[in-house]
Amino acid sequence: MSCVHLLNIRFAHNGIEQVLTPVLLRDEAETILVDCGYPDFLGLLDGAARQHGIPLETVTKVIVTHQDLDHVGSLAALKRKHPHIEIIAHEIEAPYLAGMKKSLRLEQAEAMLDSLPDEEKPNGQQFIHLLQSIEPAVVDRTVRDGERLPWCSGIDIIHTPGHTPGHLSLYIQESKTLIAGDAVVVEAGRLEIANPQFTLDLEEALRSVRRLLDYEIEHIVCYHGGKYTNDVGQGLRDLLSRYDFGS
Template sequence: MNPYQLLDIEFEYSGQQQIITPVLLQDERDTILVDCGYPDFVPLLEAAVNKHGVTLRSLTKLIITHHDMDHIGSLAALKRAYPYISIIAHEIETPSIEGKTKSKRLEQAESTFDALPEESKPQAEQFIKFLQSIEPAAVDQTVSGGEWLPWCGGIEIIYTPGHTPGHMSLYLPASKTLIAGDAVVIEQGRLEIANPQYTLNLPEAVHSVQRLLEYDIEQVVCYHGGLFHGDVKEALQQLVHAYQS
């Protein structure tokens, strides 16, 4: 059995066709979903997992790479429908996911609002209201960088901050696979920093990419872009060099 499956979910957002790629991990005991899309994505997730002979009801765990609306939007709905699913997130992101603190993305949107040109403010207001509407959900298990999770052949948590303060990626050593979340994305066949203009700490994000070079990675799965095709180490080195030169 392949230890992971890519769930390519196509949808329309802001008038554009988009694709996100949550990941399904499986072994004899666990069925684990990594990230869960925008709000109201439960039907799309159900259809995606059904293609692999799985139902959402069979999920045992849900790992969240970070607090962003396209990664946690359906978290509360899933937890409400299937309360036995264990939610796992990085300790730094957990207060925002649970609604105990304001998310950094919302803080960013609010702090830059006054500097926007007047014609951009209506759209920014709509975006802020959308971020405010993201429903919080309780996290069952917090993790930190370097932690080992003994599920689905073993999962190492890699702390990859920058995009958000508590962003994490998952390393599957058995298949030498990195589930990158938004630590990197694929654009025109290349690995890139995700939305560098909105990355909360760009130097830290680049340092996180550099940290990934310490791992023996043969495959990278990006939430935006899917499976990377090419020499992973060379692509990561090129990305770091592009920002350091």
């Protein structure tokens, strides 16, 4: 994993301590940030990057795994501060990131609001306002499933829909490392579906997990949970078996 640097960012959100794991990919020519956290995360990102000796201003590209708030909240601010950065995302996600299409997570939150218990509706409305406040960011380059990016000796784009329609994961061939985004998360030491109750298409998300078994993965890094330390293939198969989804 010589070109893969994990940024373990600890912070408080709604009074609860959380950890997110964006990733820096670096070779002789490029420094690539994968996902960029909530709004107002630039300071946290820079501090975490500098722990690896990589100042944030040296980033040349940002690859966005999908449109969710905790992955793109600081994207527009990052681009504004460092306009040389090239934003890369799956072609399905690009119009949502640019504000040309309404956020699917916002549509979901609005649709669920009336069904919430009265005591939870203020939090639901607050979440809607937060989603509405996310600043759009134009994608400079779109990618699709099976595309191979030349950096770090080869990065394969894997379309892993389900959590959102255009969710992507990244496979680093040299180190057999998967950057999973929210295709899977690590919870209590095992691989799980990220927030299955809010996953836009759970069966599609499970099919995406099944596809990951086609890759020789020795290391997997999840945005929520960080690096999974057990056997990856077995962890993926165990996840599928819990949903009775044949592997």
